[in-house]
Amino acid sequence: MINEVRNAVLSIANKNNYGYISPSDFNLFAANAQMEIYEEYYSSYNKVISAENARTSGTDYADVESPIAETLETFLVTDFLYNIGGNIFSVPTLTTVGNNAYYILKVLCHSTLLASGANTSIVINGLTDSNATFVADGVVTDCVVTNLSTGKVATVVSVISDTYLILSKDIFLASGDDYKIFSAKVKESDKVSVGKITMLNSSNLTSPNDLFPSYTLEGQTIKVYPNTIDTLGQVQAVYFRYPKVPKWTYVNLLNGEPSFDQTQSDYQDFELPNEDGYKLVTKILEYCGMSIRETELTQFGMAQQQHEQPTFSMQQ
């Protein structure tokens, strides 16, 4: 979609000789425009829910909520959180899990430790421990296996015997690696404000426990309570990630005109659905107008946004 959007932007901008948009400027504007539209989805969703509660929204083809929810859900990711130390875990970031979290929907805890030990030999996509008693320990499919030596996590795909498990990933590349296996049963952690957590911890009826864990968000870290939940593999986050930064990649032709090349390794298309193409064009035009000091272009972009967006969600 990114090439179509760029062509449209250049076409409109050039039509009246407003100016030329370089690829680097376009990529900059494209990232901002995508982020702006992405954030609009959340406010639109809230407005749709209010409309539903006011009984001004219908079902079937009049169901406005589902398309918005479905778009947002394409950004939904589940990852095990990196343990910083004790009961403190890192929020999802590019360096820890490969994505930056925009909004953490929920935090899940695997509280129950079923087994621990060290692997005795290497098997591809497997865990073998001749001293283990996996079956007797209650290890079943979907249990979480953490390699404490390498900090990698996998889930149990199949329990072959008391001493051999097949895993979803190849996380044991050397023998003698310490591991822990946690129950597949997951408990949802309740988000509590930092202002409340001290009182909650000292409450006799509601203090966090393995059955009802809680967490607080402090800076780029998540603190999980009870503080016995302290190992990689015990905490999973389900979160909305930021959209990937779009990049229109190109090769320079002989006459200097850049030509679109999507085979390059850093190529990245927009992640929004196709129907948001015109929104992207108008928003990028708005940025372009401001960049080249063409108020007409900015006004054109803004007017198109007002005119073209349907806009149940925007005009409610």
Place this chain on the structure above:
Amino acid sequence: MAYLSQFEYYENNGNTPQDANWGSYQYVKLEDIVNNFLLMHTGNHSLINNEERYKIIFHAKRAIQELNYDAFKEIKILELSVADSLRYVLPSDYVNWVRISLYKDGWLRPLTENIQAISSNAYLQDQQGNILFDQNGNILRPQYSDIDYDRIKGSKKSIYLNQGNQFNGQEGWYFEGMWYFSYGIGAAYGLNTETANFNPTFKIDKKAGVINFDSSMAGELCILEYVSDGMEGGDNSLITVNKLFEQYIYAAIKYEILNSKFNVQQYVIERAKKDKSALLRNAKIRISNIHPGRLLMNLRGMDKVIK
């Protein structure tokens, strides 16, 4: 919670204890209550949304505690031997007593509470009646007050009741399994019916967490029937509610949250309150097990000739 297989129910899947799941179908777990409530009664299109889970847990537990005090009729029973100190330490989950009995000779003898003071704290005093303190300013206390000492040593008099016995109704001392009476000069008039009971008497010292008995209870077995608050020593996984009260618990949580929430219309709160009350009434009637078979047994006695 998933349903149990027959093998899991009867045999706990071959694990110990075997009886772990017996009768479990009558109950719903706290975890399920909280989960169901969050799933069914909260959300974007519900009366309740944006409430933290700990509030749901709090109101659920409070409702369970209240039910345990009377409506559940789930009475716990603990047998302990009363030592020479004549004290019975209350169980760790004790909230209130229902009945206290002496178990002797294969019979359970319900005891009556002695409403007179039979135990007391005491301060050490000098000859002039001044209270004595230690170097830190704390009051010095004896191990036993006089009233406790007399009770424990059996030197406090009580009424002896044994129909047909010549000492029946007389005041005496019970000491080491034997009754002793003062030599009667003249006659003893009147009987204190309040304490006139052959069996030992007791008084509960709630703050001290003990039941104090009179000296005739030394070395005897005491059966305490009591109610708890259902919190199972803080183990949330063990907290359960009878299914007859499940809907009431949801209604109680709903009412408590709406009642404490800002900007909720009064009629909504009133509706929730009525809902809660009606469900509690229904559940109490259900758990009372009033059914024809039981009524029939009661009515069978109505034509009995009273001699």
